[in-house]
Amino acid sequence: MKNIFISICLFIFAVSLFATDVSGDQSGTWDLTGSPYNIIGEIFVPAGLTLEIEAGVEVIAMGNYKITALGNIMAEGTIADSIRFHGENGLYWGGLRLEDEAVESIFDYCRISNTNDSNDYGIHSINSPVRIDHSYLDDHQKGIQFSALSAANPSYMEIKNSKVAFVQKSGITIVDNSNVLIDSCEVTQCGLGASFYGAIQLSLQSNTHSCSPIITNNYIHHNDKQGLTLANLFGYENMAPTVEYNDVSYNYTGIYLYAGKGTYTWNHIHHNFVENNADSGAGVMLYGNQATAVFTYNEIDHNYTGLYLTNGATVNLGDLNNTNPSDDGYNCIYDNIFYTGEEFSVYNASASNVTAENTVWDDDPPIDVTIIDGNDNAAYGIVDYEPTLSPFAPPAGVSVLVNNGFINLTIALGTEYPTYANMEGYNIYRDGELIAPMLTSPFFIDPIPAVPGLSVNYGATIVYEGGFESTITDTTIFIPHILNPLQNPFVSLLGLFSWDPPEPGSTSNFLYCNVYIDGTLLGNQIYSPWQFSGLTPGESYFAEVSAVYEAGESDPVGVQFYYLGTEYESPQNVTYELFPDYIHLEWDAPNAYVDLYQIYLDGDLLTETSELSFDIFNVTSGVNYEIWVVAVYIDGGVSEPVFLNILFVGGDDILNLKTELLGNHPNPFNPSTTISFTLSVKDYQDAKLEIYNLKGQKIKIISPSLCHPELVEGRGGHFNVTWDSTDQADKPVSSG
Incomplete structure (x- = not known):
């Protein structure tokens, strides 16, 4: 049996020191600053306009006035700040009447109270679309009416997660409208007046219309009359609601079908009777020869009578002899004991026969004792209850x-x-x-x-x-094979894709690996790694690899990567400067993907640094040093080294340094080379580096200050400059 969940609504209201009197035509917004709104005359929302009521607003009727919406109403409260409609000090008023057949009205987190005139409702929708949610309607003559009388295409109306209580007649009435949903509501303490009205009542008043709404997941309990009534008083054909997953209990009668049909599934119908009242107590009562409902998967127990049929009514509690699987019974009917002690599972006082196959029954007393039918009175129809269904039901799934x-x-x-x-x-x-x-x-x-x-x-x-x-x-x-995936996918900046073998435990033989990029299969090979080709430098890609076994392919593992290009760039613009007791190195980063730099001295690693400069100490004047600067990338890749051959002249020896061109490296080159030279102290100020082509034409002039602008004036020393094969106008020159 599915559980019934009912939303509990909390109603909290703001308090204002001032009130706003309203009457006549109203639209726009009733905001919290004007609350409470005192209704001092009839209210009309004009056609085509909207009245919006803010969360926390209180609406108080000062007399028997009504709010009639020819347009629509949007009353949307919150769980912490709901909206209240009521009469002053419990005074009865006219409620809300909705007439716009096109635009939906909404009542969310509202409490609507105190209507008691015979023609008034808490909410009366006349073929007007409306949605009521998380609301509470109480103290009414009639709670809600969803009416589509004479409408060819009824508007959609629904009430969900709400409570209707303390109503003299019906809590919810539906007239000629199949386009209605009642879902997850509590309907209680209705039918308090002398007349018999169901807590939820359906009425069909036209043979050209229908009244077949959906009523689901509701708790319909402790009502003075019927829990659910189908009042098809004129005997029209189209009253067949869908009633499912409801708890219908502690009412005078659970469900009353007056010439009504419909399907009733997974409802729990129990404890419906008034103590020692012989006229009460039917879990389900069916009246009239058009009462022909289908009941499946219902639990009907602890009523005075499980089902009572009269005046030509019949019911399908389970029929295994037709080809329709949707009426195969599966009901459970037990412990329906009249106050005098007799047990009545089905009391068929109708002349029509009843099919009740494939149903769980009491076995003590025997089934035929708890069923009253033609075997007990010749005027009654027969209840066909065989085959029965075992009470020992299997798991639902x-x-x-x-x-x-x-x-x-x-x-x-x-x-x-x-x-x-x-x-x-x-x-x-x-x-x-x-x-x-x-x-x-x-x-x-x-x-x-x-x-x-x-x-x-x-x-x-x-x-x-x-x-x-x-x-x-x-x-x-x-039982599928275990196909363990490959592990630790990694792609270098140069597009070399590597991975580790799967963990042990696969139950199928490994064949090869499938390699994907951005979801496209590139090919397969047995072992790692895979070199991507044809990628665009500077772009990001997603690489995946899967293991293919005899039994199938594993889940792929993947990694997003950035493609740098076909080589790791070396440090740029590497320069050095000689000081009396050390060599100062500087360079530029080739790109943003370098992790650190390695400095080698005469072939041995001297240090690693993330900086763009380094000072080499413990050097001897007059000694020639070979220095390499290498870029190490974040993926572990290593660039080609930049070579420097430096004759260190330190201390006083730097004063004797001659002006001399030391050559360039690399040579030949493309597109750049580093030119090294020394300058004496006397030549520093006026020296310049001129570059010529093989024809003796001057290509470019480079001042030493461009090489080492940070040098102190008046000093000589070692210099080097990178030439990028451009002329004085910074345009590329041809080789030679």
């Missing part, structure tokens, strides 16, 4: 999932159909063999029992009080 070498089995809560039997535990079966008896939990974990690639059947039964066991509910699962 079983699901299995393979996870990390185990089978996770879950038994769905509830039973396949309603039952009165008391459950004690579950038995678990694998391929028909009991492997776990009398579990109290609906969860079970089983190590994978079969060779991968085969199927296994798992099932569960319910063990009931007394040791009775239900039939099995089972499912078959294919």
